[in-house]
Amino acid sequence: MELSKTAYVILGMLGLGKSTGYDIKALVDVSTRFFWAASYGQIYPELKRLEALGFIAAVQEPEDGRRRKAYRLTDEGRRALRDWLNSSDELHTELRHEGVLKFFFADALELDEQLALVRRIRAHHEAVARQLREIQAVKEGEDADDRFPGLTLAWGIEYQERLAEWCAVTERQLREELARA
Amino acid sequence: MELSKTAYVILGMLGLGKSTGYDIKALVDVSTRFFWAASYGQIYPELKRLEALGFIAAVQEPEDGRRRKAYRLTDEGRRALRDWLNSSDELHTELRHEGVLKFFFADALELDEQLALVRRIRAHHEAVARQLREIQAVKEGEDADDRFPGLTLAWGIEYQERLAEWCAVTERQLREELARA
DNA sequence: GACGGACCTATCGGCGCGATATATCGTGCG
DNA sequence: CGCACGATATATCGCGCCGATAGGTCCGTC
Numbered sequence: 431m432e433l434s435k436t437a438y439v440i441l442g443m444l445g446l447g448k449s450t451g452y453d454i455k456a457l458v459d460v461s462t463r464f465f466w467a468a469s470y471g472q473i474y475p476e477l478k479r480l481e482a483l484g485f486i487a488a489v490q491e492p493e494d495g496r497r498r499k500a501y502r503l504t505d506e507g508r509r510a511l512r513d514w515l516n517s518s519d520e521l522h523t524e525l526r527h528e529g530v531l532k533f534f535f536a537d538a539l540e541l542d543e544q545l546a547l548v549r550r551i552r553a554h555h556e557a558v559a560r561q562l563r564e565i566q567a568v569k570e571g572e573d574a575d576d577r578f579p580g581l582t583l584a585w586g587i588e589y590q591e592r593l594a595e596w597c598a599v600t601e602r603q604l605r606e607e608l609a610r611a
Numbered sequence: 612m613e614l615s616k617t618a619y620v621i622l623g624m625l626g627l628g629k630s631t632g633y634d635i636k637a638l639v640d641v642s643t644r645f646f647w648a649a650s651y652g653q654i655y656p657e658l659k660r661l662e663a664l665g666f667i668a669a670v671q672e673p674e675d676g677r678r679r680k681a682y683r684l685t686d687e688g689r690r691a692l693r694d695w696l697n698s699s700d701e702l703h704t705e706l707r708h709e710g711v712l713k714f715f716f717a718d719a720l721e722l723d724e725q726l727a728l729v730r731r732i733r734a735h736h737e738a739v740a741r742q743l744r745e746i747q748a749v750k751e752g753e754d755a756d757d758r759f760p761g762l763t764l765a766w767g768i769e770y771q772e773r774l775a776e777w778c779a780v781t782e783r784q785l786r787e788e789l790a791r792a
Numbered sequence: 793g794a795c796g797g798a799c800c801t802a803t804c805g806g807c808g809c810g811a812t813a814t815a816t817c818g819t820g821c822g
Numbered sequence: 823c824g825c826a827c828g829a830t831a832t833a834t835c836g837c838g839c840c841g842a843t844a845g846g847t848c849c850g851t852c
Binding site: 471 | 838839840841842846847
């Protein structure tokens with residue numbers, strides 16, 4: 431893999447019309463963050479690297495004041511982005527979920543504590559779902575050229591709600607056991 | 612947070628009857644890996660740290676041969692584990708999903724390429740689901756004292772299958788669009 | 793005219809991943 | 823009987839990334 435995944439985040443964001451590192455980070459924080467985070471500590475060095483490689487180019491900015499460095503995709507950069515999107519390389523996926531981790535070890539708990547744990551996990555997913563729905567509400571007004579960012583957001587909401595739903599089912603079972611006891 | 616999350620993985624695994632770093636790593640790789648990975652580079656230093664803190668204690672091994680260091684939970688360690696399980700601190704969750712990331716940027720693709728992408732994502736989740744079902748089949752024989760590890764595994768399988776299912780739905784929509792064009 | 797907040801670039805410590813080195817023991821095969 | 827190979831076990835190291843923060847400029851507004 432010549433480029434890091436985060437490099438493709440940058441290429442993709444430039445493709446969506448963003449131009450500065452700050453701008454990219456701001457969009458990441460309300461979109462890809464939920465399935466691919468990126469920090470300034472990656473973005474700025476990576477911008478330089480991508481420029482050196484010729485995948486992006488600095489745009490001439492009217493030097494009227496505030497220093498900022500705007501970039502645009504080069505043809506080569508656009509090609510690299512599409513090649514990655516079309517590549518059949520193994521997809522990198524990883525999950526860190528403290529709630530599931532606790533669930534895994536929950537035999538060490540009493541039944542009522544197990545129930546409380548699952549409730550906390552559900553509350554977490556419901557909170558994230560709410561947060562995503564707020565983002566969706568804000569985007570509502572904007573007329574988007576692009577369709578997939580919105581579809582991805584809808585996916586994220588459904589994803590969180592599914593997880594919450596699974597918690598609800600599990601809670602019901604535990605509650606029944608508690609009642610029988 | 613006094614202890615790292617990975618420290619709790621170790622405490623939890625000791626609670627499930629594992630005793631050496633190697634043993635813990637082996638179980639992690641077929642269980643928590645899918646929602647909380649851990650490497651030797653964390654496990655061994657963390658074992659020392661937990662011993663120094665008094666949460667675990669080295670077990671006397673018959674020095675008959677092979678050097679190995681077996682540990683057991685102390686009462687304090689067991690308490691720390693339960694406190695963590697019952698704690699209402701914010702649950703750490705994070706996701707890295709290259710497939711969803713590509714989907715987010717898929718406006719840069721043609722319709723047929725978009726369809727191929729979603730198919731690849733589905734194939735990925737189906738492969739992971741198969742892998743988990745194999746693990747489940749192996750565990751089938753063993754009579755387990757503990758119930759939650761098995762429940763977590765079942766959750767993982769359902770999780771992967773849901774994601775695959777979502778892909779299938781999306782594929783159908785894209786195929787219809789392709790047909791209309 | 794100054795103050796806060798948005799904009800923009802940059803860096804740094806620390807942690808965790810993946811790969812690998814090293815060594816010993818158990819087992820099965822010719 | 824011997825030895826090759828896989829399993830057991832501990833340990834280390836570079837590299838990438840996260841989160842926090844520093845440092846600077848511009849703009850609106852009171």
